[in-house]
Amino acid sequence: MHEQPSWPAGYTGRAATHEDVPAIHRLVAECERALYGRVETDPDVIAAELARPGLDPARDTMLGYGPSGELAARAWVNRRSAVDVHPDHRGRGLGGALLDWTERCARHSGTPRLVQTVPGADQAANALIRSRGFAPKVTAWLLAIELAEEPQLPEPPAGITVRPFAPGDGVAVHHMVEDAFDEWQQRRKPYGEWVRLTIDRARFVPAMSPVAFAGDELVGAVLSLDDPAAGMGYVERVAVRRDHRDRGIARLLLRYAFRGFHQAGRRGCTLWTHSDTRALGLYERVGMSVRRSSTVYQKELSAL
Structure with missing residues (x-):
């Protein structure tokens, strides 16, 4: 287990366990x-x-x-990192202590670089992470x-059929999505991790998750989550196989979702x-607009 962060006076810490999920969620929800x-x-x-594969809660969480x-704050580190501080406890040095802790953990483990996403609206967090030598890598948009x-559906491209996600589609969709994301993602997610983040989530809705086929071959998918309390839907993944891009398949699948x-009242x-x-540009062409942004920061590390 790594050393404790340099806590401000009066604060203590311990590693997280899976039993802490509800408490951590309440903290993140307040943030x-x-x-x-x-x-x-x-x-x-x-x-x-x-x-996460490779993450040891006893070593990599706080x-x-x-x-x-x-519970005032939490952090985890495993190539990427996250730090959240409860609004009632900000301005006391917790964020800086945990950010420094994630970097020390990453260096001890030999991680070559550390990545963290910071909301654009959180000016204090952006200033803090820049002060620690992190540089902007990419911009993320909501x-x-x-x-x-009710959205109108365009005509399918020639030879393309669409149906909702069905039981048994998981392995093929995982393979196609990870292939499509290989162009820019840092690593492929193994099936178990991918499932936890997509089709095994309680909010996953197969009816709003269309998949596209060219004959018997899967060539595209949109995976969606529902948020009835907010009256909104959420698209978690959009992917089209490389050899079928620029045919309007992504636009078609998004319109299906x-x-x-809309038919479900969202x-x-x-x-x-x-x-x-x-x-x-694709999302703007189907009628979406940017609501807010986040910055993905990266810092190159050297092992201790």
Whole structure:
């Protein structure tokens, strides 16, 4: 187990366990309410973070507790890193202590670089991470579309058929999506990790997750999540096989998903993309617009 962070006076810490998922989710939810006015992360994502391949919770996670025993902050590090500080505990040095801790952990493990995403609206967090020598790598955008009227479906490209995601599609969709993302992602997600982040989530909706075929071959997929409390849909993954791009398949699949959400009574749909994917123009052409941005920072490391 790595050393403790340099906690501010009155704060203590310990590693996280899977039993801490509900408490960590409540912390992250409070951070999101303060920044966005709504909760965007579900407990499945927190559980998936703790189950990342290669991440040892006893070594690679840290929970910070305040003077009264309340959960005040959390961090994890495994090539990427995340740091969250409860709004009631900001301005006391917790973020800096945990950011420095993630870097020390990464150096000890021989990680060549560390990556962290910071919301554009969080000016203090952006200033902090830049002060530690992190440099902007890519820009990520949250896009949204209003669904006041039922979206119209374009004509499918010649030879392309579309149907909803069905049981048994997981392995083929995983393989196709990871192939499509190989152009820019740092690593392929193994099937178990990918499943936890997509089709095994409680909010996954097969009916709004269309898949496209050319004959019997899977060539495209959109995987969607539902958020009934917010009255919104969310597109988690968009992928088209390389040899079938620029045919309108992604546009068709997105329209299928949007129509499904509209018919289910959702008033809009959102998704995230970033500059490495070069897909911003596609989403704008189907009627989406940028709502906010985040910056993905990277720092090159040398082992201790």
